[in-house]
Amino acid sequence: MTKALTLALSLLSAPAWADWQINMNKGVTALSREIFDLHMLIFWICVVIGVAVFGVMFYSIFKFRKSKGAVSEHWHENTTVEVVWTVIPSIILIAMAIPATATLMDMYDTSEADVEIQVTGYQWKWRYQYLDEDIDYFSNLATPREEITNEASKNPNYLLEVDNPLVIPANKKVRFLITANDVIHSWWVPHFAVKKDAIPGFINESWVKVEEPGVYRGQCTELCGKDHGFMPVVVEVKSESDYQQWVSDQRAMKLAMAGEASKEFSMDELVAKGEGVYNTACAGCHQPNGQGIPGAFPAITGSTIATGAIDAHVDIIVNGKPGTAMQAFKEQLSAVDIAAVVTYQRNALGNSVGDLVQPNTIQN
Amino acid sequence: MIGKCFKALVSVICAFIGVQSAKNLRYDFEHGRATVFAIAGILMTITFLAAIYGLVQVVMMYVQYWG
Ligand SMILES: [Cu+2]
Numbered sequence: 220m221t222k223a224l225t226l227a228l229s230l231l232s233a234p235a236w237a238d239w240q241i242n243m244n245k246g247v248t249a250l251s252r253e254i255f256d257l258h259m260l261i262f263w264i265c266v267v268i269g270v271a272v273f274g275v276m277f278y279s280i281f282k283f284r285k286s287k288g289a290v291s292e293h294w295h296e297n298t299t300v301e302v303v304w305t306v307i308p309s310i311i312l313i314a315m316a317i318p319a320t321a322t323l324m325d326m327y328d329t330s331e332a333d334v335e336i337q338v339t340g341y342q343w344k345w346r347y348q349y350l351d352e353d354i355d356y357f358s359n360l361a362t363p364r365e366e367i368t369n370e371a372s373k374n375p376n377y378l379l380e381v382d383n384p385l386v387i388p389a390n391k392k393v394r395f396l397i398t399a400n401d402v403i404h405s406w407w408v409p410h411f412a413v414k415k416d417a418i419p420g421f422i423n424e425s426w427v428k429v430e431e432p433g434v435y436r437g438q439c440t441e442l443c444g445k446d447h448g449f450m451p452v453v454v455e456v457k458s459e460s461d462y463q464q465w466v467s468d469q470r471a472m473k474l475a476m477a478g479e480a481s482k483e484f485s486m487d488e489l490v491a492k493g494e495g496v497y498n499t500a501c502a503g504c505h506q507p508n509g510q511g512i513p514g515a516f517p518a519i520t521g522s523t524i525a526t527g528a529i530d531a532h533v534d535i536i537v538n539g540k541p542g543t544a545m546q547a548f549k550e551q552l553s554a555v556d557i558a559a560v561v562t563y564q565r566n567a568l569g570n571s572v573g574d575l576v577q578p579n580t581i582q583n
Numbered sequence: 584m585i586g587k588c589f590k591a592l593v594s595v596i597c598a599f600i601g602v603q604s605a606k607n608l609r610y611d612f613e614h615g616r617a618t619v620f621a622i623a624g625i626l627m628t629i630t631f632l633a634a635i636y637g638l639v640q641v642v643m644m645y646v647q648y649w650g
Binding site: 296301 | 604
């Protein structure tokens with residue numbers, strides 16, 4: 220008895236509840252709090268109605284039970300009661316529609332944005348394109364494979380970490396244009412109260428204005444294939460000045476990358492670089508050991524393409540193979556990355572063709 | 584005739600909100616004509632849609648943004 224009581228008490232205490240959060244997030248934006256408040260308002264209205272309706276029902280069942288000699292009455296209608304139970308719910312529904320409409324209007328008001336970013340879902344990664352800046356990159360899962368295969372213990376952000384997070388400025392209205400490249404995905408960041416389907420051929424809009432710099436995490440929330448659970452969303456909100464710094468860093472990086480592409484690389488450099496590219500961009504399908512998944516994804520080890528003419532090998536990576544899961548990587552990978560991954564596939568994973576390709580031959 | 588049509592319309596409105604008495608139902612089945620009810624039903628549907636459309640327009644007028 221005391222045990223049960225202690226258990227009940229500990230369940231009621233705050234820390235226990237923190238782990239057991241089942242309610243919606245308050246979030247970190249004015250709009251997310253507005254949505255939260257609307258949700259709670261409607262929730263409490265439903266609670267009151269539920270208690271009242273079920274209260275009357277259970278009371279009647281108990282009070283007028285057969286064992287007490289209750290006899291049912293037979294009558295067909297009561298127009299007054301029927302009008303009352305039609306009019307009252309109508310009034311309640313209209314009363315709820317007013318704040319709900321106001322909130323929806325705010326959610327859909329994407330006008331006067333300071334920053335505009337196109338978000339595109341791919342199998343299985345996100346692409347972020349800043350429409351006013353020349354910034355365009357992919358955001359891949361960064362959780363180490365050993366954690367996924369239970370060879371290492373999982374970190375607190377397991378499957379919620381990426382190589383290149385989306386970066387946005389704090390206290391600025393950021394508009395998202397959300398779409399997809401292959402199948403339907405959905406871009407979701409709970410703390411922003413933003414969850415929008417990313418549909419090929421359509422552009423859905425959403426917006427956010429985050430007050431506090433910080434890192435906010437979300438996930439793809441539309442079942443999109445094998446690695447649906449492995450394409451998280453990470454948003455880094457930076458102060459205005461940090462954001463500007465980041466933008467100029469991105470520009471500098473782009474210039475540096477263009478410079479790299481004309482450099483000559485050694486075989487070892489390419490293979491080392493290619494291993495990293497392979498593990499983030501290719502291993503999901505062709506598997507870390509290059510064996511593929513029979514029937515779905517061909518093996519790279521011993522592949523006729525990966526051990527055959529190098530031009531065809533480059534081509535299938537640059538342009539993909541239409542109609543299959545082998546997508547065109549020309550937009551996702553730099554010339555250096557493509558040269559590196561081609562060289563890696565030809566000279567590792569059990570292959571030893573012995574040739575290499577330089578980034579400058581891939582550019583054109 | 585006008586009176587009968589009016590009664591049919593009232594019955595259709597009652598049907599829209601789902602409240603009707605057995606007395607009226609009997610009357611409608613004994614004296615009413617199906618076509619009259621069908622026409623009244625179509626008219627009410629059009630009126631209902633127009634009312635929803637108008638309501639949305641009024642709400643939109645109170646919203647500065649959204650074109
Ligand atoms: Cu997805």
